[in-house]
Amino acid sequence: MQEETRWHAKTMSETVIADFVARFSLDTAEDPEPVRGRIVLSQKRLVLATGGSKTTIPLAAVFDVSVGHVPDELESFFNDTLTVAYERDHGRHTAVIEAGTEEVGQFKTLLFKAMLSGTPVRVKHPARVGGRVTDGEFEAGKIRIQPGRVEFCGVSEPFEVELSAVTYFQKQRREVGGDERTVVAIRHASEGQTVTSEFAVASKHKLNLLGRYFRLEYSEVAKEAERVDTSEREMEALVAIYSGASSGNLAGALGIDAGSAAMLLSDLEEKDLVDDDGERLSLSPAGKMLVSDRIEKVNT
Structure with missing residues (x-):
């Protein structure tokens, strides 16, 4: 009780962002089997506590966060999980937290928000529109993490990137402010166009974490x-739908009869590449990624 009182007094000086009960496992524990305890996240630290012990992880020590991935030796114990990798005593360790799907999703956003929101960034947006390279320059701004998106603020034209709209992700070397630096290039949908944005963060540690946040949905969509497997005709249909074709004019756009267009559309829906709500056609995230890759190949 005395230990918990001291811990509570320390966190009183910080804003508590999340406080809930869940199961967790620490690779520093003698027994890796999960225990039930209290998870508390503040602006500076993550605390995992049980009745008899407490582990404090400074957020500055966290170098990776993954959702759904569990170390092999713990797969039999967990379902919906968030794994926090951190450095301590010249070593690398992990804490695996299990909760309901909704809780894990909310906690993930809060954790990345605590670690990254307000981070200074140099961003070029757009660096490319479709296949056309722009004459844009890198601007100084700040990032703000929100559920399912990243906002770039403080630049001449603030913008946001939806995680589900990212169809390309790669680290590259670019000249930024006269120095060659590592930047992250992402291709995403913006106002009906495919654009590429590039950004650099002074801290390699935070650049990696920001890249991880962008990849949370991208990696699953890429897989x-x-x-x-798509045929050439199916790819033509996806490009046509991306360009605004509807179920009513898809046949005309492809130069085929209505029956063939209906069968083609049915195949694309079965492959989860197209969504048809009865009023309009739209591409699924995987469909957008395939079209984005096709457009990139055509323009290079």
Whole structure:
């Protein structure tokens, strides 16, 4: 009780962002089997506590966060999880937290927000529109983490990137402010166009974490897109839908009869590449990624 009182007094000087009960496992513990305890997140630290012990992880020590991935030796114990990798005593360790799907999703956003919101960034947006390279320059701004998106603030034209709209992710070397630096290039949908934005963060540690946040949905969509085989005609249909074709004029756009267009559309829906709500056609995230890759190949 005395230990918990001291811990509570320390966190009173910080804003508590999240406080809930869940199961967790620490690779520093003698027994890796999960225990039930209290998870508290503040602006500076993550605390995992049980009745008899407490582990404090400074957010500055966290170098990676993954959702759904569990170390092999713990797979039999967990379902919906968030794994926090951190450095301590010249070593690398992990804490695996398990909760409901909704809780894990909310906590993930809060954790990245605590670690990254307000971070200074140099960003060029757009660096490319479709396949056309722009004459834009890198601007100084700040990032703000929100559920499912990243906002870039303080630049001449603030913008946001939806995680589900990211169809390309790669680290590159670019000249930024006269120095060659590592930047992250992302291709995403913006106002009906495919654009590429590039950004650099002075801290390599935070650049990696920001890249991880962008990849949370991108990685899953990329795996889904890789598993799908599409014919040339199906790709033509996806590009046509991306360009605004509807179920009513898809046949005309492709130069085929209505029956063939209906069968083609049905196949694309079965492959989860197209959504049809009865009023309009739209591409699924995997469909957008396939089209984005096709457009990039055509323009290079």
